[in-house]
Amino acid sequence: MDAAQALATADGGPTVCIDFDGCLSAYDGWRGGRVRPGLPIPGAPAACQRLADAGFVLVVLTARDDHAAVRAWLEEWGFPPMRVTSMKVPALVYIDDRAHRFTGDWAGVTAEWAMGLRPWWQSAGE
């Protein structure tokens, strides 16, 4: 993993930063930071374990303020060790259900574009 090792961060290795609600925990919209998380999204614990086994540092990014509850949930469902934060961290990649890959072109970025974006768990037009 030479290329990835070159991208090691303060967390000790190449970092994959993963959004909590809608990526690890099933989710259908923000209802506040104290709502109990949903069930794990199928495949999430195994995918995180694969990345951890490959030497990646995993960081969970969440707007929730109860990080202890998030850590307990991750442990309950068998995720590998993952730091929990509400701060953006240096990372090789971000996984987020609300993200858009920026391609260097701002021309299409409009209010209409933003309002038309839908996370995977919400069908278009809702």
Ligand SMILES: [Mg+2]
């Ligand atoms: Mg999310």
